[in-house]
Amino acid sequence: xxxxxxxxxxxxxxxxxxxKDHELRIVLPAKMAAVRRGLQTIKRSERLSGLPFDTLSNLxxxxxxxxxxxxxxxxxxxxEGIIELHLSRSExxxxxxxxxxxxxxxxxxxxxxxxxxxxCTIADLPEGGxxxxxxxxxxxxxxxxxxxxxxxxxxxxxxxxxxPPEA
Numbered sequence: 001x002x003x004x005x006x007x008x009x010x011x012x013x014x015x016x017x018x019x020k021d022h023e024l025r026i027v028l029p030a031k032m033a034a035v036r037r038g039l040q041t042i043k044r045s046e047r048l049s050g051l052p053f054d055t056l057s058n059l060x061x062x063x064x065x066x067x068x069x070x071x072x073x074x075x076x077x078x079x080e081g082i083i084e085l086h087l088s089r090s091e092x093x094x095x096x097x098x099x100x101x102x103x104x105x106x107x108x109x110x111x112x113x114x115x116x117x118x119x120c121t122i123a124d125l126p127e128g129g130x131x132x133x134x135x136x137x138x139x140x141x142x143x144x145x146x147x148x149x150x151x152x153x154x155x156x157x158x159x160x161x162x163x164p165p166e167a
């Protein structure tokens with residue numbers, strides 16, 4: 001796992017004026033163990049310190065889903081793949097871009113927003129397909145593009161400060 005990438009994986013234009021001490025770049029091998037280590041690195045990063053617990057927890061859920069999808073699907077059959085992750089934060093928003101050079105998403109687009117049919121027995125429940133619903137629920141501005149042989153998944157999250165309960 002490398003803290004710096006080749007800078008080909010940039011965040012959204014509105015995140016470009018964010019100070020470098022509010023950015024985190026990680027490059028990791030496309031392996032499940034590396035994803036787990038990467039998530040731990042992100043949780044412990046001083047550059048994300050001060051984020052509300054809920055925001056950090058939701059970020060971890062989104063990244064676990066997205067990064068595991070890259071390993072399992074984009075790099076299926078290609079164990080030497082690399083994933084580049086760029087996080088940047090402002091006072092009220094967190095921006096993330098995940099880049100890889102694996103296979104593109106089916107039909108070159110994000111999976112549909114269609115919910116799985118849960119009116120079945122537990123044994124007949126689909127194995128997967130729930131991750132994108134979680135990602136869309138916890139993030140906004142979720143986007144995907146394939147350009148110059150590179151997949152680029154981006155999303156933003158609102159950073160809400162924990163306010164004390166009302167008296």
